[in-house]
Amino acid sequence: MTVHFPFQNTYAALPAGFFARVAPTPVVAPRLIKLNRPLAIHLGLDPDRLSSPEGTEILAGKRVPDGADPIAMAYAGHQFGHFVPQLGDGRAILLGEVIDADGVRRDIQLKGSGPTPFSRRGDGRAALGPVLREYVVSEAMAAMGIPTTRSLAAVMTGESVMRETVLPGAVLTRVASSHIRVGTFQYFAARGDTEGVRQLADHVISRHYPQAAQAERPYHALLQGVIARQAELIARWLLVGFIHGVMNTDNSSISGETIDYGPCAFLDQYDPATVFSSIDEQGRYAYANQPRIALWNLTRLAECLLPLFSSDQDKAISEAQTLLADFAETFDAAYQAGLRAKLGLFTARDGDAALAQDLLGAMAQNQADFTLTFRRLGEAALDAAQDSEVRALFTDPAAYDEWAVRWRQRLGEEPQDATRRRNAMRSVNPAFIPRNHRVEAVIQAAMNRDDFAPFEELLTVLSKPYDDQPAFAAYAEPPLPDQRVLQTFCGT
Template identity: 40%
Template sequence: MMNGIGLDQLQLENRFSLLSESFYSPVTPQPLKKPHLVAFSTEAAELIGLDPGRATPEQLSELFGGHRSLEGSNPVATVYSGHQFGGYTPQLGDGRAVLLGDLAGSDGQRWELQLKGSGKTPYSRHGDGRAALRSVIREYLCSEALAALGVPTTRALCIIGSETQIYRESIEFAANMVRMSPSHIRFGHFEYFYYTRRPEQLKQLADFVIQHHYPHCVEMDNPYLAMFSEVVERTARLIAKWQSVGFCHGVMNTDNMSILGLTLDYGPFGFLDDFQPGYICNQTDEQGRYAYQQQPSVAMWNCVCLAQSLMGLVKQGDLEAALNLFEPTYAVAYTEQLKLRLGMAGHINNDGQLIESFLRLLELAKCDYNAVFLALEKAASGDVESVTALLGGTTEVSEWLSLYLDRLDANALTLMARNNPRVILRNYLAQQVIERAEKGDFSDLAQLHAALRAPYSDALDIYSRDTPEWGKNVSLSCSS
């Protein structure tokens, strides 16, 4: 990177700490035992103006292993609440993360640096405030993978491993991860001050968000309504991206919803293998509240919760009108995302029907979701064998395929190649990397990360294979 700065030259502020201590608690990160660098994202580093060549493994390990602090760092843990699986939890907060501060990136965008796994905070409840190596590897890989797919998300700068032991289902090693985001403010931050009946603090929070993240809303008749309307639309477009790439979050509680419409908090997530709309990636989600097909309706429900928190700042009728933006925004965005993957440029009246028929065929065939788009690329080149093998050789498939191929124009293949990844983060790939990393070998982690950062390039054969039966549509626990 040209003109990047060294790690010791990074200067942090902490704009969030300028709010009163009603919003946070000062916290000192607890040092890890024998910290060492596990992974480092050069792409994320460049976003904050950091020259990857001027950040040594030793420097990174000391700084983000809790043994030294960046200049200007003022670590705090923020307080929030939230609806978890539909029920309200009065107080949550950063239980294993601290906000170190923020800085201006290479393009002027400000980025907050948050240290995840940094030890106990006042909001840890019964937890130890630590994060297991396996959990931060999953978040590191997935946040960087989604970013490469064009999905709005927090980013991951690095992972610091250690010899600090923690107990989950068994004894594991703790690790820290540096998470980056323009803001880590959640719907739950607003809910906390609404339900504790502190309207002044809620207004301060809304003013802070508008000032730093939605400054164009200041000129509107009601800046709070303008902000909320944009949050609704951003959230709808985010979920459309999730659905189009086959991403299932797993824990869509309101405290995991970003006020900027970003993917936030990676727990028991999963990407679709076989197309199963009812896919549940979270073992604890026994009712399927956060199943893949439920994500749009849950996101809308979460926006309703945020709207309720803003009722002291915006009239109910105006909030309801803003909420009505969600469904049409989502529908348009989802259709457009699928059309890109299908290579369908422009607009023709029967596009919607063609897509609905495609999704119905997918559900009947229960074939690999990502593979079918790659097979359709081959079909667009004249080879229909792969797609009929996946969707089946029925008359309905043949009729749909004929209509679909007639719809494509000369630019279809280019469009498809730019929007259909050759590699996605399948759970079995992540698990294989984790098992190697837990034995001290991080080479596979670096290799998979590199492949995920270039998803539209031809992938190594090991990443483009079909998911083995044992690895399909697995569910994971929230343990981390």
């Protein structure tokens, strides 16, 4: 039984300076933890063959499949605002690309597959905990309809990795529209390689923004497209309470997908200043800072593209600034539309933004759970008797009562019936998110007891985030005080 990947390798066909050819490092005893069978089928792969011993060896990097052209991609990046001219895939290897059932080209990459020329003295490996975290959170994001990389498989290597302590090693098979980042452009721009920037931009246009090729100014259209996708993506993050944790330019995807789930986390109590990442000591990437940082990252991309805009630098800068100015409007439109939907409003009216912000302000002052507040509002929209379930989330329930009077007044200005409104709200306000204490419990069960049943159950719950699942109702609850996770950690 042979595992077949119908690989294409368009990125590997670019000039040699774009990557380093390197094979995964074989591991001792690969063991399949999880195969995402629906995703495998969507990618045109045979899940039964992928879960065979041969398939497991491929997913662990022990065997290179026919047609693969393994490469580690080169890129640079601003890390917490400080520029590093060479980063690159230090522990990830791109095997190749496949065309999925929707006709979309997808990268298949092994993360944790051994050292590469970009490892910078690192071991190139991944520990089990971060692999499980990325699998859970990326698949939860996909189920919520948020653009994201996907997880095809998780494999234990049979080897240990050394971090603060000795940990079991693992490999994640990651699927992405591509792994091209803002930092990929920075890699060539920092070297003064304008032709490299042009070749990369042409590749990105062909792969992600084909309409830009028909524009009068294709590179302007490229930047415009990336700005729009990033603005909409960050709005969607905020609307579900997601905090990326490390929004460096090398973690900012050109395709508009969420990529590189390190110390990511979701809000429990609403507080816009929330930071979970242990390495974000200054709060640069706090929840509410994410739109500002996204624009900062996009400005770095614009700087890379300036030579393609015009030989007159002042003219190029002016044109880039005009395009970047669209970010705020695009983000605000997406965010405000999302908030209206979360509140059960079908039309836009003056005062809606203030109504939403006043609720968020009351939530912050009263330690209300972000996810549960909006989910329970849907029931309150159907039946005012359910207000008690929302107000119970506030330390001072009167704060909710005062706001709810205005909310009901606003609902009364629209003709939709209560059932339609409740159903619409349920479709945008998840009941289940990968709460940090649940993810941590999954990791500890796997690491300490080799028990993956909690991992499987959490994935089952998160696959239907907008459905009521009475059998799993406990997964919707916020953590008890002694269960709260205050810090999350990067995997390197």
